[in-house]
Structure formats: C-alpha cells, structure tokens
Amino acid sequence: MLWGLGVGYVISGMYFGWNLGLKEGGTLGLGIAVFFVMIMYITFSLSYTELACAVPKAGGAFDYAMRALGPQWGFVAGLAQIIEFVFAPPAIALGIGAYFNLLFPQIDVLVFAISAYLIFTSLNILGVKASATFELFITIVAVVELLIFCGFTLPHFNADRFVQNPFPNGIPGIFAAIPFAIWFFLGLEGIANVAEETINPQKNITKGFGSAMATLAVLASLVFISAVGVDGWESVVYNAKGEVSDSPLPIALSHITGNGGLFYHLLISIGLFGFIASFNGLLLAAGRATYEFGKAEFAPKILGKINPRFKTPHIALLVNMCIGIATLFTGATGDIITIATFGALSLYIISSFSLIALRKKEPGLERPFRVPAFPLFPIVAIIIATIALVAMAVFNIMLFIYFVAIMLAGYIYFTLVVKKN
Numbered sequence: 001m002l003w004g005l006g007v008g009y010v011i012s013g014m015y016f017g018w019n020l021g022l023k024e025g026g027t028l029g030l031g032i033a034v035f036f037v038m039i040m041y042i043t044f045s046l047s048y049t050e051l052a053c054a055v056p057k058a059g060g061a062f063d064y065a066m067r068a069l070g071p072q073w074g075f076v077a078g079l080a081q082i083i084e085f086v087f088a089p090p091a092i093a094l095g096i097g098a099y100f101n102l103l104f105p106q107i108d109v110l111v112f113a114i115s116a117y118l119i120f121t122s123l124n125i126l127g128v129k130a131s132a133t134f135e136l137f138i139t140i141v142a143v144v145e146l147l148i149f150c151g152f153t154l155p156h157f158n159a160d161r162f163v164q165n166p167f168p169n170g171i172p173g174i175f176a177a178i179p180f181a182i183w184f185f186l187g188l189e190g191i192a193n194v195a196e197e198t199i200n201p202q203k204n205i206t207k208g209f210g211s212a213m214a215t216l217a218v219l220a221s222l223v224f225i226s227a228v229g230v231d232g233w234e235s236v237v238y239n240a241k242g243e244v245s246d247s248p249l250p251i252a253l254s255h256i257t258g259n260g261g262l263f264y265h266l267l268i269s270i271g272l273f274g275f276i277a278s279f280n281g282l283l284l285a286a287g288r289a290t291y292e293f294g295k296a297e298f299a300p301k302i303l304g305k306i307n308p309r310f311k312t313p314h315i316a317l318l319v320n321m322c323i324g325i326a327t328l329f330t331g332a333t334g335d336i337i338t339i340a341t342f343g344a345l346s347l348y349i350i351s352s353f354s355l356i357a358l359r360k361k362e363p364g365l366e367r368p369f370r371v372p373a374f375p376l377f378p379i380v381a382i383i384i385a386t387i388a389l390v391a392m393a394v395f396n397i398m399l400f401i402y403f404v405a406i407m408l409a410g411y412i413y414f415t416l417v418v419k420k421n
Helices: 002-010 020-054 061-069 071-103 109-126 128-156 170-176 178-182 188-197 201-231 248-257 262-295 314-328 333-361 376-395 397-418
Strands: none
Touching: 002 128, 002 188, 002 201, 002 262, 020 170, 020 178, 020 188, 020 201, 020 333, 020 376, 061 071, 061 262, 061 333, 071 109, 071 262, 071 314, 071 333, 071 397, 109 128, 109 262, 109 314, 128 188, 128 201, 128 248, 128 262, 170 178, 170 376, 178 333, 178 376, 188 201, 188 262, 188 333, 201 248, 248 262, 262 314, 333 376, 333 397, 376 397
C-alpha cells in the first residue's frame, strides 16, 4: 500500500503537466532539468526516509522541523507542505476534467473537476484503509497503462523528430522548465504523512520510499522518450487548434492511431486512473498535514478534529476541498503547478536542514534507516532545491510574490496568535 501511495501521489505527473516544460526548454532543456531534479529527489527521498523512520508522525516536514529547528521553522515547513499538498490537487483535477472533456466535449471541464473533489474527499473521510486499498488498485492499473503506452509508441520513435529544435530558449529554458520537471515527482514525500497509520513504520516506510522512487524514475524516463519521440516536442505541447494542451499522451498517440482508434480511447479511459491515483493520494496526504497543524494549534484548532465514526480528519479534508475548488476557477494549470512547486522546494530545503540539525541535536535518537553518504546527500538536495527555487522565482516573479504573500500572512498569524497563546 505504501508503494501504491508513493507512486500514486506522483503518477498523474506522467500523464500531463510535464509537457508544459517543453515549451520553455525543448527536449534538451527539459531533459537536463529532469536529470538534475531526479538527482535532487533521490538524495532528498533518502534523507526524508531517515526522518520519517526516526520521527513517524503524520505532520511530516512540520514535525521534523519542529523537533530539529524549533517552532518557528516548524511552522514555516508545515505551511510550505500544506501549500504543496493543497495546490497540487486542483491542477490534477483540471487534468481530470481535460481528459473527460475529450470523451464528453459537451460538458465543461469544471464540472468533472468539482465532481472529482466531492467524490474523493468523501472516500478519504470514510477511512484511510479504504482510500489506500483503492489507491493501490488504481495505481497498478495506471502503471500498466503507462507501460502499454510506451510499448506502443517506442517502436515509432523518430530520432530526428526527438532532437528537432531541442533548445528553443537556450540556457534560460533549462531553468524555466524546472517546475515541470519537478511535476514528474512532486508529492512523493507524502508517504511520510501516513507514518502514524503504518504498520511497523521504521521498516515499511523505507521500503515504500525506495520502491516508489525507483518505479517513478524508470516511468519518467520512458514516458519522456516515448511521447516526444513520436513526432517531436511541439506535438505534445500544442493540440490541433494550436492551444497548449493538458493531454500530451493522447496527442502523441493520435499521431499513430488517429483520434478514433480503439487504443486511443482506451488510453484516455484508463489514463484517468493515473489522475485519480494522484488526486486521491494527495487529498489523503493534505488532510493529514492540515490535521496535524490544527492538532498542534498552529492553525485553528477545529482542523485537528477527528471524525468519531471514521477516525479521519474530516474537517481538514473539507476545508482543503473548499480551497481547491475555489482555485479551480482560475483555470491556470501551469500557475497552480508552479505555486505547489514553490511549496515543495521550500519543504525539501527545510527538511534537509532538519536532518542535519537532528543528527547533531539528538545523536542517540533511534534511526532504523540512515541516509547513505551523510551529510553529502542532504547537502546535494539543499543545493539543487535552492538553485531551482531561485530560478523559478526569477522566471515566475508574480507567482513567487503570491507564494511569499501566503507564507507571510501565515507567519503573521503565527506571531500574533500562535506564539501569543
């Protein structure tokens, strides 16, 4: 189930979103960005595994920073984590709407997106076991579908098309493509947020992180090569109307089968499992992160309430749903992805510092898993994540201002209300 959650949190990133980075960096620019982002995720996920096994708490980065760096940094890490987990689902919901809209063009994208929120928030309220079991099933289906897609498209790989216009914006395109490279892996750390509900977390979370990261690295490489290799990067960015598309895999497949083939419709239908896996998984992780914030009274205490019947954080889940639905009406998938990525990178940096600080502060703490090559791995994660954060801020200055404004508003609340109490 932990493997299913880890892969499931992320797998929608294989189906859409990453292709927007091609518009910025081209094949080579996005490829370079993905390479360094993959290194960041490997070093970070191993570092985060040590924290998750040593401090198996539902708050994830919030609890680690609280213990290692104190309440102020704990608040900052927790808020960054909530921004990531609350803003990523609306982007995925819009992707779900876009795929359903291909099948039912007469129904608006928002209808499908809002329906997804209502259905899967309800599922998460019903219980973590039901949600995780469902997550495992749909994740397996989504992985199999991706492998079938790659098996179908790789024989049609065209090397000339793949390298056509590979670097449209030069070196700056690499940095502009970073948030979309991160989208390939965004959310993996959500495994840590179910630590309190995991049997033998010190042992099983290690297996969950490792197996999920290996699976995602292979899938990201295969999807990137097979989708772009059919007809070049422009063909998976723009649809027939010349508009930027949230459906890169169906577009790539249409160059082989046309828009009416059986396999084309099968990909759209089963491809929705990938979106649903990530959407459902991130709702679960977001609910736990928001709940832990409320439980610690770093946010309104009502968020820390548990449903007496289902033993799930129903208030936190419902509040996250309301924020997500409001965000849907912007319709700006790329912007929502970017804000979620700002939150993720902030979380990665603070968590990696937390690992280093906790090693010094509590050397005797039981650590069933220890990150290899310490402190090299957390330092590498910090360096790459910091470069990525700065580059994203430069290329998305207004979105960065929005992100900082949310963080600043939260910190003012922390100073005036939380610290005072």
